[in-house]
Amino acid sequence: MADPPLRTEGLTKRFGNVVALDHLDLEVGKGEVVGYLGPNGAGKTTTIRLLLGLCRPSDGRAEIFGFDCQHQPVETHRRLAFVAGEANLWPSLTGAETLALLGRVHGGLDEAYRDELIERFDLDPTKKVRAYSKGNRQKVILIAALMVRPDLLVLDEPTSGLDPLMEQTFRHCVHEARDRGQTVFLSSHIMSEVEALCDRVGILRDGRLVEMGTLAEMRHLSALSVEARFDGAVPDLSAVPGVSAVQADGSAVRCQVRGSIEPLVKILAAAGVTELLSREPSLEELFLAQYGGDGHAG
Amino acid sequence: MQANLGIRARITAPVRAGGSPATVVAAFSRRKAVRSGILWGYIFGVAIASSEISYVKLYKTAAQRSALAATFGTSKATSALFGPATQLQTVSGFTAFKISMALMILGAIWGLLTSTRLLRGEEDAGRWDLLLCGQTTRRGATAQVIASLGAGLVALWAVTAIIAVASGLDSSVGIGVGPSLYFSLAMVATAAMFLAVGAVTSQLAATRRQAASFAATFLGASYGVRLIADAGVGLHGLVWASPLGWVEEVQPLTSPQPLALLPIAAFTAVLAVVAVRFAGARDAGASIVADRDHGEAHLKLLYGPSGLAIRSMRATVIGWWVAIGLSAFLYGLIAKSAGATVTGSVKGVLSKLGSTGTGADAVLGACFLIEAILIGFIAAGQVTAARTEESEGMLDHFVVRPVSRSGWLGGRLIVALVVLVPSGVAAGVFGWLGAATEHTGLSFTSLLGAGINLVPPAIVILGIGVLTFGLRPRATSIVTYAVLGWSLLIVIVGGFGTVSHWVLDTSVFHHMASAPGMPANWTANGIMTAVGVTAALVGVLAFKRRDLQGR
Ligand SMILES: Nc1ncnc2c1ncn2[C@@H]1O[C@H](COP(=O)(O)OP(=O)(O)O)[C@@H](O)[C@H]1O
Ligand SMILES: [Mg+2]
Numbered sequence: 001m002a003d004p005p006l007r008t009e010g011l012t013k014r015f016g017n018v019v020a021l022d023h024l025d026l027e028v029g030k031g032e033v034v035g036y037l038g039p040n041g042a043g044k045t046t047t048i049r050l051l052l053g054l055c056r057p058s059d060g061r062a063e064i065f066g067f068d069c070q071h072q073p074v075e076t077h078r079r080l081a082f083v084a085g086e087a088n089l090w091p092s093l094t095g096a097e098t099l100a101l102l103g104r105v106h107g108g109l110d111e112a113y114r115d116e117l118i119e120r121f122d123l124d125p126t127k128k129v130r131a132y133s134k135g136n137r138q139k140v141i142l143i144a145a146l147m148v149r150p151d152l153l154v155l156d157e158p159t160s161g162l163d164p165l166m167e168q169t170f171r172h173c174v175h176e177a178r179d180r181g182q183t184v185f186l187s188s189h190i191m192s193e194v195e196a197l198c199d200r201v202g203i204l205r206d207g208r209l210v211e212m213g214t215l216a217e218m219r220h221l222s223a224l225s226v227e228a229r230f231d232g233a234v235p236d237l238s239a240v241p242g243v244s245a246v247q248a249d250g251s252a253v254r255c256q257v258r259g260s261i262e263p264l265v266k267i268l269a270a271a272g273v274t275e276l277l278s279r280e281p282s283l284e285e286l287f288l289a290q291y292g293g294d295g296h297a298g
Numbered sequence: 299m300q301a302n303l304g305i306r307a308r309i310t311a312p313v314r315a316g317g318s319p320a321t322v323v324a325a326f327s328r329r330k331a332v333r334s335g336i337l338w339g340y341i342f343g344v345a346i347a348s349s350e351i352s353y354v355k356l357y358k359t360a361a362q363r364s365a366l367a368a369t370f371g372t373s374k375a376t377s378a379l380f381g382p383a384t385q386l387q388t389v390s391g392f393t394a395f396k397i398s399m400a401l402m403i404l405g406a407i408w409g410l411l412t413s414t415r416l417l418r419g420e421e422d423a424g425r426w427d428l429l430l431c432g433q434t435t436r437r438g439a440t441a442q443v444i445a446s447l448g449a450g451l452v453a454l455w456a457v458t459a460i461i462a463v464a465s466g467l468d469s470s471v472g473i474g475v476g477p478s479l480y481f482s483l484a485m486v487a488t489a490a491m492f493l494a495v496g497a498v499t500s501q502l503a504a505t506r507r508q509a510a511s512f513a514a515t516f517l518g519a520s521y522g523v524r525l526i527a528d529a530g531v532g533l534h535g536l537v538w539a540s541p542l543g544w545v546e547e548v549q550p551l552t553s554p555q556p557l558a559l560l561p562i563a564a565f566t567a568v569l570a571v572v573a574v575r576f577a578g579a580r581d582a583g584a585s586i587v588a589d590r591d592h593g594e595a596h597l598k599l600l601y602g603p604s605g606l607a608i609r610s611m612r613a614t615v616i617g618w619w620v621a622i623g624l625s626a627f628l629y630g631l632i633a634k635s636a637g638a639t640v641t642g643s644v645k646g647v648l649s650k651l652g653s654t655g656t657g658a659d660a661v662l663g664a665c666f667l668i669e670a671i672l673i674g675f676i677a678a679g680q681v682t683a684a685r686t687e688e689s690e691g692m693l694d695h696f697v698v699r700p701v702s703r704s705g706w707l708g709g710r711l712i713v714a715l716v717v718l719v720p721s722g723v724a725a726g727v728f729g730w731l732g733a734a735t736e737h738t739g740l741s742f743t744s745l746l747g748a749g750i751n752l753v754p755p756a757i758v759i760l761g762i763g764v765l766t767f768g769l770r771p772r773a774t775s776i777v778t779y780a781v782l783g784w785s786l787l788i789v790i791v792g793g794f795g796t797v798s799h800w801v802l803d804t805s806v807f808h809h810m811a812s813a814p815g816m817p818a819n820w821t822a823n824g825i826m827t828a829v830g831v832t833a834a835l836v837g838v839l840a841f842k843r844r845d846l847q848g849r
Contacts, residue, residue: 053697056843073697074702077698078700088691088692092610093600097596097597100595100597105603105701126592126593128592130422130505131592
């Protein structure tokens with residue numbers, strides 16, 4: 001059995017009193033696209049910096065293709081490419097110079113693919129980095145990571161600053177990478193992105209991995225979304241067993257139900273419901289259910 | 299899509315409490331400017347005090363003072379280079395002559411670097427983006443930063459004045475409070491003008507580097523104009539065409555002309571207003587003078603971190619080499635005539651300063667201390683450049699690729715040595731050229747040795763810097779410059795023989811023999827090199843074990 005592209009065991013990072021990451025156990029299989037979802041401050045970047053050997057773990061360990069992330073960083077880095085959410089590049093280099101430098105440092109540059117990516121992301125490589133917008137700088141580091149066709153792509157909120165069209169291009173590129181057998185680890189706080197790209201999703205909150213599964217498994221785990229409309233007054237649903245995330249809006253109400261739907265249906269019927277809609281929740285709603293009405297951790 | 303946006307907005311962190319972005323930027327730049335003003339005020343003050351004290355100690359009798367005045371007071375060359383020398387038979391006149399030009403130029407460099415850093419540099423780094431999204435206009439932000447620079451200037455003047463007044467009150471020096479305050483004011487006048495020049499060039503130029511080089515070119519031109527004015531070729535009126543000339547005309551300590559402060563104040567105020575106007579007139583991040591935002595790809599040095607480091611610092615380093623070569627050449631030129639005025643009792647003092655030589659070689663030995671200090675600054679700059687690469691996040695791009703941390707830092711260290719060693723060689727070779735021009739009779743090998751002799755203290759500074767970088771990265775800059783500043787202070791103060799050798803030993807420059815006045819001490823140099831290299835290696839090991847850390 002070949003070593004998995006990514007595996008962590010009890011990976012922990014403390015900054016003083018803050019536990020940024022708490023005993024993370026994670027395994028990503030070859031060819032998987034795994035989403036890593038969590039609000040700001042959940043510990044996504046910390047996890048990725050540990051995987052890259054930029055930070056030392058307080059406890060536990062991480063491996064990439066069987067190489068220890070802390071002790072064999074160079075070996076792991078030969079197999080992966082990383083895209084950060086913020087692209088601090090050298091202002092006086094042009095886009096082309098930056099890509100040449102990063103390609104040479106990594107090795108294994110596919111020049112034809114690079115040129116194709118420049119075309120697809122609509123980047124002007126003759127411009128100096130200081131003249132690029134944030135989105136354009138983000139394109140540079142995306143191209144730099146994709147163009148070496150690494151076995152593992154580690155992406156930390158990679159689409160920040162990209163316009164919707166370029167976000168679409170990015171999604172195509174990730175699909176292509178998966179089709180070629182590359183593995184992708186994608187951290188994000190944008191549900192639709194993860195939903196569109198990932199086979200499996202982990203949800204991180206306050207440094208702890210609170211959910212991990214396929215999209216289908218997560219749906220099963222989670223609540224049903226219910227929308228109801230009334231002729232008369234909207235009943236108070238907050239005390240109904242299994243119901244959460246109640247949002248009343250005029251004569252309509254939205255909520256989520258876990259477990260049995262019976263108590264809710266009884267109350268709705270008694271209140272004179274005129275319209276009832278229920279469906280599987282989107283990942284967004286899953287997320288809301290996970291964190292309650294408030295999107296913030298902590 | 300709707301829900302998505304809603305959640306995104308909710309998850310995004312709110313703006314940190316504690317003031318609007320505008321006041322945060324103003325507070326940030328004021329803190330930076332005032333801190334820097336205090337540090338440089340200390341350097342200015344120590345320079346003034348040491349000059350006053352050294353004169354009193356070196357030239358005790360009226361006869362010695364008259365001899366000095368006779369030699370330098372009539373020299374057209376020194377007048378052109380350093381400004382006119384009047385009343386050299388007094389402490390005031392000597393101090394004004396000896397350090398005015400140096401402080402004027404240092405003050406100008408401080409001013410243009412500080413204002414281009416806090417105006418153009420912060421904007422380049424994108425830290426104004428947040429600010430300018432809010433209600434603050436570019437014009438308002440520029441005005442706020444200029445006000446902060448004013449606070450930095452006041453700090454510079456205050457600290458300079460405190461030290462100058464204290465030293466002037468010493469009974470052997472005997473300069474009153476008023477003259478000391480006035481002299482300090484004159485010494486920071488160029489800083490004021492070049493803060494304003496830097497503010498304007500920050501609006502004109504497209505990058506901080508370009509803004510600084512525009513301002514530096516203006517400084518060079520100002521110096522050149524006043525050099526011609528003071529060269530005694532009948533063009534003294536030209537002195538009014540140069541900002542440096544105005545400061546010279548203020549004539550602090552000798553025959554004060556407060557009216558000359560008028561053009562200085564007017565120039566500063568007008569440029570500050572112009573800078574704010576220009577700031578309002580241009581686009582975000584844009585410049586008034588068009589810059590090439592497009593370029594052909596030049597890939598020659600772009601093979602990795604070391605190649606990139608060489609590429610990005612090469613202009614600065616060549617500038618340092620030219621400065622070292624030129625000044626060493628000048629020292630070589632004046633060594634013979636200056637050596638001739640060194641009388642018996644002065645030789646005694648010079649030997650306390652570490653020179654055993656008898657004339658030109660002793661003078662060169664003393665002058666080369668300044669080159670050693672410059673090379674120390676280069677070493678400190680190399681360390682802080684490495685730290686900046688980490689704190690600004692550029693290092694990440696290398697170490698997430700197959701570049702080891704020790705490979706990166708080791709490469710930087712080799713680049714640093716490739717910069718430092720030729721700096722020493724340049725001092726030696728150009729010092730020899732200057733001396734040979736005047737038939738001073740110093741051998742090439744002795745001066746080359748004296749030049750290389752300047753490198754080991756810089757290696758110690760480099761080593762301590764790298765050690766700090768490994769253990770306490772956020773303290774890198776402050777510790778490295780503190781070691782340099784302390785060493786500088788001790789070697790100046792220690793020259794008067796009142797400091798215990800334990801304290802003297804803490805100065806890296808104290809361990810360097812003043813070659814060519816004294817034979818270079820290759821044992822001490824070997825030990826310094828070993829200490830520097832060992833500290834650097836420990837620093838590399840510590841760096842391998844720690845987290846990378848941002849600002
Ligand atoms: N260098 C650091 N020093 C101290 N605390 C840190 C540091 N880096 C991250 N943290 C803290 O760790 C937690 C996780 O941060 P991070 O990994 O950046 O979250 P995310 O990427 O999910 O937004 C936060 O509470 C953050 O404040
Ligand atoms: Mg993050």
